[in-house]
Amino acid sequence: xxxxxxxxxxxxxxxxxxxxxxxxxALTAIAATIGIALSIGGAATARWGLKWARALVAAYVxxxxxxxxxxxxxxxxxxxxxxxxxxxxxxxxxLAMTINLTAYAIEIVRAGIEAVPPGQREAGFALxxxxxxVFVYVILPQAIANVYPxxxxxxxxxxxxxxxxxQIAVTDLTHVADFxxxxxxxxxxxxxxxxxxxxxxxxxxxxxxxxxxxxxFAGRLx
Amino acid sequence: xxxxxxxxxxQFLLLAARWTLLLSAxxxxxxxxxxxxxxxxRYGQPRYGVRLVHLYVELLQGTPLLLQLFLVFFGLPLLxxxxxPILAAGVALTLYASAFLAEIWRGCVDAVPRGQWDAxxxxxxxxxxxxxxxxxxxxxxIAIPPTVGFLVQLLKSTALASxxxxxxxxxxxxxxxxxxxxxxxxxxxVALIYFAMCFPLTFCARLLERKLMRAR
Numbered sequence: 001x002x003x004x005x006x007x008x009x010x011x012x013x014x015x016x017x018x019x020x021x022x023x024x025x026a027l028t029a030i031a032a033t034i035g036i037a038l039s040i041g042g043a044a045t046a047r048w049g050l051k052w053a054r055a056l057v058a059a060y061v062x063x064x065x066x067x068x069x070x071x072x073x074x075x076x077x078x079x080x081x082x083x084x085x086x087x088x089x090x091x092x093x094x095l096a097m098t099i100n101l102t103a104y105a106i107e108i109v110r111a112g113i114e115a116v117p118p119g120q121r122e123a124g125f126a127l128x129x130x131x132x133x134v135f136v137y138v139i140l141p142q143a144i145a146n147v148y149p150x151x152x153x154x155x156x157x158x159x160x161x162x163x164x165x166x167q168i169a170v171t172d173l174t175h176v177a178d179f180x181x182x183x184x185x186x187x188x189x190x191x192x193x194x195x196x197x198x199x200x201x202x203x204x205x206x207x208x209x210x211x212x213x214x215x216x217f218a219g220r221l222x
Numbered sequence: 223x224x225x226x227x228x229x230x231x232x233q234f235l236l237l238a239a240r241w242t243l244l245l246s247a248x249x250x251x252x253x254x255x256x257x258x259x260x261x262x263x264r265y266g267q268p269r270y271g272v273r274l275v276h277l278y279v280e281l282l283q284g285t286p287l288l289l290q291l292f293l294v295f296f297g298l299p300l301l302x303x304x305x306x307p308i309l310a311a312g313v314a315l316t317l318y319a320s321a322f323l324a325e326i327w328r329g330c331v332d333a334v335p336r337g338q339w340d341a342x343x344x345x346x347x348x349x350x351x352x353x354x355x356x357x358x359x360x361x362x363x364i365a366i367p368p369t370v371g372f373l374v375q376l377l378k379s380t381a382l383a384s385x386x387x388x389x390x391x392x393x394x395x396x397x398x399x400x401x402x403x404x405x406x407x408x409x410x411x412v413a414l415i416y417f418a419m420c421f422p423l424t425f426c427a428r429l430l431e432r433k434l435m436r437a438r
Contacts, residue, residue, distance in 0.1 A: 003300045062421065062424070063413075063417065065374075065424070066374065066378075066416065066417045066420035066421045066424055067378065067413045067416045067417055067420070068378040068379070068380075068381035068382075068392065068416055069378070069381075070381045070382060070384070070385075070392060071381060071392055071395070071409060071412050071413050071416060072413070074392075074395070074396075074405070074409050074412075075405075075406075075409040075410065075412075075413055078399065078405035078409060079405045079406040079408075079409045079410065080406070081405075082404070082405060082406035083406060156284075160284075160285065160286040160287075161286065162286075163286035163287075163288040163289060164286075164288055164382070164385075166288075167385060174286070174288060174289065177289075177292075181296075187292070187296040188293065188296045188297050188300055191289055191292040191293050191296060192293060194289060195285045195286070195289040195290070195293060196285075198284070198285050198286055198289060199281065199284045199285050202284040202285070203284060
């Protein structure tokens with residue numbers, strides 16, 4: 001093999017690399033926060049909503065879960081401006097990631113709600129709580145605790161899939177890799193290091209969120 | 223702007239969708255064989271097989287598929303292999319599928335009661351005979367619904383092959399968009415074609431799962 005590996009060529013791009021990792025993490029954090037909040041509403045609608053609202057949520061979930069993320073991203077970034085909805089690449093990326101994560105999270109949260117024993121809801125009502133209070137204070141905490149590990153996995157999957165947003169020129173970690181390899185001609189080394197960085201971020205994020213979960217749902221986590 | 227009839231656009235996209243299906247099939251068959259080997263390694267004799275398979279699965283599930291694709295695309299030439307887009311996409315998706323299928327099937331093998339292993343061992347069967355006649359047939363039934371479910375994920379993942387220049391459905395969408403300047407229509411159609419391919423599989427998986435639940 002005549003190829004000499006040269007990882008040293010990458011060292012001078014450390015700042016750029018950190019910036020890219022920051023963008024990837026920020027995108028994930030925003031999409032996760034908005035996505036989980038929306039999915040709680042979506043799951044509640046799927047469970048107790050009016051018939052047409054339930055059908056709407058079901059259609060949304062099926063449509064997103066049965067199409068590739070990259071097509072959703074292209075549709076939002078290239079397709080929607082034709083309707084007059086112009087947005088920057090960053091906005092499109094956040095929108096696509098949020099829409100994608102929400103669909104998967106609705107299914108997860110719904111399973112969590114269904115696993116809460118019906119007695120909990122009845123007990124809440126027996127105490128004279130309003131329906132909204134029963135949901136927010138009695139059902140929701142238990143539902144989220146039930147499926148917390150699955151939600152963590154879904155957020156990590158979203159982070160890994162977000163590598164695709166580099167294709168619409170969002171300067172995330174993968175885009176930084178594209179840039180570095182075009183400068184150094186060290187494609188394999190660059191992508192190798194960046195892949196390991198993603199692995200580290202995935203492992204770190206899982207560790208952090210599992211610890212946070214133990215605090216948040218003390219004793220409830222299965 | 224060139225005016226292209228809707229029918230021509232649709233026809234072009236549908237022709238490209240064949241490549242999406244072919245790539246999915248290659249990855250599924252290759253991944254299935256790979257997963258089977260991993261499974262034998264996992265349950266077979268040298269005990270470090272467990273750790274090795276675990277590491278492999280962690281590596282492939284903990285990194286973006288896009289970067290795995292790039293590593294294969296830029297890595298194979300270093301080994302002296304001349305890569306075409308379909309080869310790179312095929313290899314990367316096969317590795318990806320093997321990791322996921324190995325993890326899914328591991329759960330199914332674990333669901334076979336311990337006594338089945340002991341009973342077959344007491345009949346003097348060696349590891350391969352146990353796997354072939356006792357364990358795999360029993361895990362096969364419960365493995366079908368999640369495997370069909372994974373097929374949907376794999377089919378969607380083939381869209382990333384467009385990035386290394388493989389002309390499947392998503393790439394065809396890009397090409398048509400560049401010619402017609404109708405991204406809303408074209409990407410809408412692309413999404414619908416993916417949906418038409420994936421939804422029946424999703425539906426099947428759900429049906430099979432329900433059937434299995436009732437059988438228990």
